[in-house]
Amino acid sequence: MLDVVATVSAVPSGLDPPQLRTGQYRVSIDVGHPTGDEADLIRAAQAGDRPAFAQLIERYWDRLYRWLCRLTRDATSAEDLTQETFLKAFAAVGRFQAGSNFRAWLFRIAQNNFVNLRRAMRHNRQPLVPEIVEERRGPVAEALSREALLLVADAVAKLPSDFRGALTLRVEESMSFRDIAGVLGITEETARWRVFKARQKLMAVLAPELLPAGSNESKMS
């Protein structure tokens, strides 16, 4: 994944999609496989180089933690799972196949850990505690009111975790449906369907609240 910050200083006339506003956008480009630098780190880690693996932890901790927060809705559980994921990844890095997608492999381990945690929680009948989200300002945040953002956060939190996990991999990690499928252990079509259903559920909740009257009704054309 390459992260690029692009600045849009003006929107040309005649090209005015409402979602494009001036400001800074983070553009994530999924390269699908480890870059040269990352491939070197992975090879070193496979040879037992612990500092090399530390660099991989540095690189992926925050992203993994953020996704696990989405899944668990609990910062403490997410932190524990993130740590566990890296320890398991280190234990298994020798079996990681060179040339495949390290990020998807790492998130797959995290997904397995989350499934195990969820199973244990069900067994102990301990509900996961919703975590308060942080509102980050930016072009999108400015385009929607604070109340609307809270509505979005609430609606996302209420999504079934399978849908929430797939949607956040798509929109936060910019993963392809193929990679989402790999992480979640499902087919590509199921991954696409889960993102579809997640968006559909969000729109069902949000459209009546956020769209002008009449805009949400469908018609034949």
Added chain:
Amino acid sequence: MNCDTARNRMLAVTDPAAIPAALVEHLEACSGCQAWQQLLTRIDGAVVATGPAAYAGKAKQALLEKFAAPKLVVAKSGSGIKLNKPAPKAVVVVQPAAPRRPLGESLARFWPAGVAAAVILTGVLIWSSLRNGKSDGPTVAAVPADPFLDKVVTAKVNLDRAPDATARLNVLDVLGSDIHTEARTLAQFTPGAEMESLAAMYDKVVGEAMFEQARGLNLEEKRANLPKFIEHLSKAEQDANKLAADAPPGSVQPLKEMARSAQKGRIALAQLMQQGQG
């Protein structure tokens, strides 16, 4: 085109901001779907904007330090684990001793100095067991507090107090199990020298010391006690082999050696039983 169809297509695309060509005509003619598509696009961005709070915990830094820290070099006294004569006074030299980092209880127990001290102490302990439990007084002092080391020290105390070979066998059996448990977790975190030390320690306990004690049992005691130890060693052997299959580089060989030690001990005890029956 029906609005429902158009909206379902927009929901299914990878990026709702990129409108498929087939929908452009409908969107141009339908203000409702235009607004709907704009909201859909904003929601993707809003999901990102309302993400979890940035990570502010300590676990990341602790884990980074655990992986970034140079490995400790442990110098052992040359004959610390010899079996045939009293061990010289054990000396544990740890260099350079990085400060202990808080990484939760589970990681704190993997302090390598504790392992090294435990290896040396186990040598003393085994020598002690071969002298039928006669105490030789305090041998190792001023080593770091460590749960595993505590277990080894406890085993030594129990060996000194054990009244007979059966009791000593039970102590060694528990110690073997403790070493195995330690290796099970240590294998994931510190492959290499520490694991090799543990494997050597395990071999001394289950591959040699237990056999020496079992030889001192009479036929009835062998029949009553050895099957239990053989079963424990059999399970330990299987477990070590399984662990080796999933272990990181640096832990595989020590785990395989532990499996071989358990096998060696199991076979030796079984042969003792057969000899007794013969």
